[in-house]
Amino acid sequence: MFNSYTTSTxxxxxxxxxxxxxxxxxCPHGVFVPDGKVAQLVNSQACIECGACALNCPVKAIVVxxxxxxxxxxxxxxxxxxxxxxxxCGCSEDSPSTACNCG
Amino acid sequence: xxxxxxxxxxxTSTLTFKDRWDHFTARLGWQRxxxxxxxxxxxxxxxxxxESPVFVTANYTLSFDAVRSTLKDMDAYILVLNxxxxxxxxxxxxxxxxxxxxxxxIEQTELAKVVSHRVLILxxxxxxxxxxxxxxKQTGFVVKYGPVRxxxxxxxxxxxxxxxxxxxxxxxxxxxxxxxxxxLVNLFLPLIAASIVFYFLGGWIAVGAAAATVWGVPILFFxxxxxxxxxxxxxxxxxxxxxxxxxxAMVTFLLHDSNVWFGxxxxxxxxLAIPAVGGFISLNFTGSSPVASRTGVKKEIFRYxxxxxxxxxxxxxxxxxxxxxxxxxxxxx
Numbered sequence: 001m002f003n004s005y006t007t008s009t010x011x012x013x014x015x016x017x018x019x020x021x022x023x024x025x026x027c028p029h030g031v032f033v034p035d036g037k038v039a040q041l042v043n044s045q046a047c048i049e050c051g052a053c054a055l056n057c058p059v060k061a062i063v064v065x066x067x068x069x070x071x072x073x074x075x076x077x078x079x080x081x082x083x084x085x086x087x088x089c090g091c092s093e094d095s096p097s098t099a100c101n102c103g
Numbered sequence: 104x105x106x107x108x109x110x111x112x113x114x115t116s117t118l119t120f121k122d123r124w125d126h127f128t129a130r131l132g133w134q135r136x137x138x139x140x141x142x143x144x145x146x147x148x149x150x151x152x153x154e155s156p157v158f159v160t161a162n163y164t165l166s167f168d169a170v171r172s173t174l175k176d177m178d179a180y181i182l183v184l185n186x187x188x189x190x191x192x193x194x195x196x197x198x199x200x201x202x203x204x205x206x207x208x209i210e211q212t213e214l215a216k217v218v219s220h221r222v223l224i225l226x227x228x229x230x231x232x233x234x235x236x237x238x239x240k241q242t243g244f245v246v247k248y249g250p251v252r253x254x255x256x257x258x259x260x261x262x263x264x265x266x267x268x269x270x271x272x273x274x275x276x277x278x279x280x281x282x283x284x285x286x287l288v289n290l291f292l293p294l295i296a297a298s299i300v301f302y303f304l305g306g307w308i309a310v311g312a313a314a315a316t317v318w319g320v321p322i323l324f325f326x327x328x329x330x331x332x333x334x335x336x337x338x339x340x341x342x343x344x345x346x347x348x349x350x351x352a353m354v355t356f357l358l359h360d361s362n363v364w365f366g367x368x369x370x371x372x373x374x375l376a377i378p379a380v381g382g383f384i385s386l387n388f389t390g391s392s393p394v395a396s397r398t399g400v401k402k403e404i405f406r407y408x409x410x411x412x413x414x415x416x417x418x419x420x421x422x423x424x425x426x427x428x429x430x431x432x433x434x435x436x
Contacts, residue, residue, distance in 0.1 A: 006394060021177050048396040050231040055232075069395035072387045075404065
């Protein structure tokens with residue numbers, strides 16, 4: 001209780017890994033570490049689902065439902081009748097929404 | 104290689120007073136995404152030659168200036184992508200700092216003719232929008248991810264390596280404090296609106312409570328973030344709100360001029376409403392933190408928003424009940 005951040009949508013298939021090192025290079029939370037042969041998934045609780053590892057994995061060994069963990073954006077999307085996952089917070093539009101924390 | 108200098112734009116590694124003023128106003132959220140933009144394109148810093156390194160960044164002044172100010176005594180290029188005035192990480196999350204924009208900008212600036220090498224140095228946090236192997240395939244350029252923070256660029260260039268420490272995002276006191284001003288500004292209009300309503304509901308004490316909550320929450324939340332003993336943003340905000348509500352509730356109780364039960368009825372709603380509002384405001388800080396995943400934020404929304412609504416509803420009923428009781432004179436029995 002009081003910890004909503006214990007699980008993530010990150011999935012990793014080490015059998016596909018070619019040890020290119022991109023995942024532990026791009027991860028800002030040390031979720032992956034090198035161990036010489038393949039990348040090791042060591043800290044999936046720290047994953048914030050930014051999607052950098054999956055996007056930069058050339059053999060698609062990593063899958064994650066990536067998105068921005070921004071409640072303001074999700075609540076706004078829900079209020080406009082859009083999916084909460086749509087990520088259409090309008091921050092990067094020419095007339096951005098005022099509740100945005102990006103910048 | 105013959106490259107006319109008008110092919111790229113020029114900038115320096117020196118920040119002027121005008122730049123500092125721009126950063127100051129950006130931190131206050133003043134014309135945030137409309138007036139803090141750099142023209143996208145290829146910039147020359149110093150006197151770069153075809154072997155000089157190419158750094159890639161967003162067209163937000165804070166991002167561009169963070170990079171160029173670290174390139175002192177260095178000749179380099181900065182390729183500025185059009186992220187519509189949004190910083191690298193947020194823009195990467197939305198895809199505007201992305202593979203497509205990077206490939207397009209490489210083509211448009213004819214970067215392959217300007218430099219003889221085929222290496223780009225990207226900010227690590229841009230990786231959430233960039234697929235390095237896809238960039239290689241489409242443009243021939245190899246993507247190297249530099250450190251998370253621009254301040255580590257000099258060391259990265261000296262050692263050609265980003266340490267584990269350089270690859271981690273931080274949410275230290277310094278990183279959190281800079282977020283407070285823009286939140287205070289964002290909350291200013293809600294604060295005025297709440298103050299007017301609260302003045303009519305409960306006079307100046309209530310206005311003070313509203314102000315303390317709306318502005319006290321971001322200040323205490325970011326100041327104390329790691330010390331507030333829960334993990335979720337909503338519950339952290341709830342605790343901050345409870346702390347802020349105590350003086351208001353105490354003062355309301357002590358100033359009541361009637362029986363004890365009526366005093367409690369008047370004071371108690373503050374202990375419900377202010378934590379609920381604090382929780383809601385804090386939940387909205389998830390987007391400005393580097394630690395909240397979408398899965399977690401979604402859980403928080405479904406877990407806590409109903410609770411916040413209940414608390415606010417109950418406190419409103421109690422508040423109205425105390426107002427009605429006072430009006431019909433029951434409170435003085």
